Amino acid sequence: MLKDHLKQVEDNIAKACARAGRDRSEVTLIAVSKTKPVEMLQEIYDEGVRTFGENKVQEICEKYEQLPRDIEWHMIGHLQRNKVKQVIDKAALIHSVDSYRLAQEISVQAQKKNLCMPILIEVNIAQEESKFGIFADDTIQLVEEIAALPNLEIKGLMTIAPFVTDPEENRTYFRQIKQLSVDIKNKNIDNVSMDVLSMGMTGDYEVAIEEGATMVRVGTGIFGARNYANK
Numbered sequence: 001m002l003k004d005h006l007k008q009v010e011d012n013i014a015k016a017c018a019r020a021g022r023d024r025s026e027v028t029l030i031a032v033s034k035t036k037p038v039e040m041l042q043e044i045y046d047e048g049v050r051t052f053g054e055n056k057v058q059e060i061c062e063k064y065e066q067l068p069r070d071i072e073w074h075m076i077g078h079l080q081r082n083k084v085k086q087v088i089d090k091a092a093l094i095h096s097v098d099s100y101r102l103a104q105e106i107s108v109q110a111q112k113k114n115l116c117m118p119i120l121i122e123v124n125i126a127q128e129e130s131k132f133g134i135f136a137d138d139t140i141q142l143v144e145e146i147a148a149l150p151n152l153e154i155k156g157l158m159t160i161a162p163f164v165t166d167p168e169e170n171r172t173y174f175r176q177i178k179q180l181s182v183d184i185k186n187k188n189i190d191n192v193s194m195d196v197l198s199m200g201m202t203g204d205y206e207v208a209i210e211e212g213a214t215m216v217r218v219g220t221g222i223f224g225a226r227n228y229a230n231k
C-alpha cells in the first residue's frame with residue numbers, strides 16, 4: 001500500500017518536473033514520517049527512500065537508533081535551543097532556523113562536535129500569525145548575521161505555505177520565496193549558497209516544483225493521515 005502511494009507521489013513529481021522543464025534529479029523527496037512507526041519507515045526505505053523528515057528531536061533520536069545508518073534525517077520542525085545538542089550529529093539538514101539565537105546555539109554545538117552544520121532559514125512567507133519563521137523583509141539581514149557564525153553553512157530557504165484547498169493559491173508565495181532566494185544568492189555572502197529551496201507539502205508540492213522547489217516534504221501523501229491521538 002505504501003509502495004503504491006510512493007509510486008503515485010514519484011509519478012507526480014516526475015510530471016511536475018517535466019512541466020517545468022526541470023530534471024528529476026533537481027528535486028529531493030523528503031518522506032515526512034512524524035508520528036509513524038519505524039515499520040512504516042522501513043517499508044519505504046526498502047523501496048529506496050533514504051531521506052526522512054521529522055519535526056521532533058526525540059522522535060529523530062529514537063528512529064535514528066532503530067533504522068539503517070545510511071538514512072538522511074531532516075529536522076523540519078520548530079527547534080528549541082536546549083535540544084540542539086541532541087540532534088546536531090544526527091540531522092543532515094536543519095530546515096527551521098528562524099532566529100539568531102537558535103543559529104548561535106547550533107554553531108556552538110557544531111563546534112563542540114567539530115562539524116559544519118548545514119541549515120535553512122525558515123521564512124513565514126504569508127506572514128501567518130500561527131506559524132514560525134521570519135518575515136521575508138527581515139530575511140536578508142538575518143542571513144547576513146547568521147552567515148558570520150562559525151561551523152554552520154546556510155544552504156537555502158524553507159517555507160510552510162498556508163493550508164489551502166486549491167494549491168494554485170500558494171503559487172504566488174512560492175514565487176516570492178524563490179525570488180527572495182535569488183536576491184540573497186546575488187549578494188554573494190560567504191557561507192551562503194541558496195542551492196536549496198524547501199517548499200511544498202502533500203497539498204501543493206507539484207506547484208512548488210513548478211516554481212523552483214529543490215526539496216518537497218511529503219507526509220500524508222506517502223504514509224496516509226496522521227493520528228495524533230494514538231501517539
Ligand SMILES: *Cc1c(COP(=O)(O)O)cnc(C)c1O
Pocket residue numbers: 032034055076077160201202203217218219220221
Ligand atoms: C508535517 C509536515 C509536512 C508534511 O505535511 P503533509 O501535508 O502531511 O505532507 C511538511 N513540512 C513540515 C514542516 C511538516 O511539519
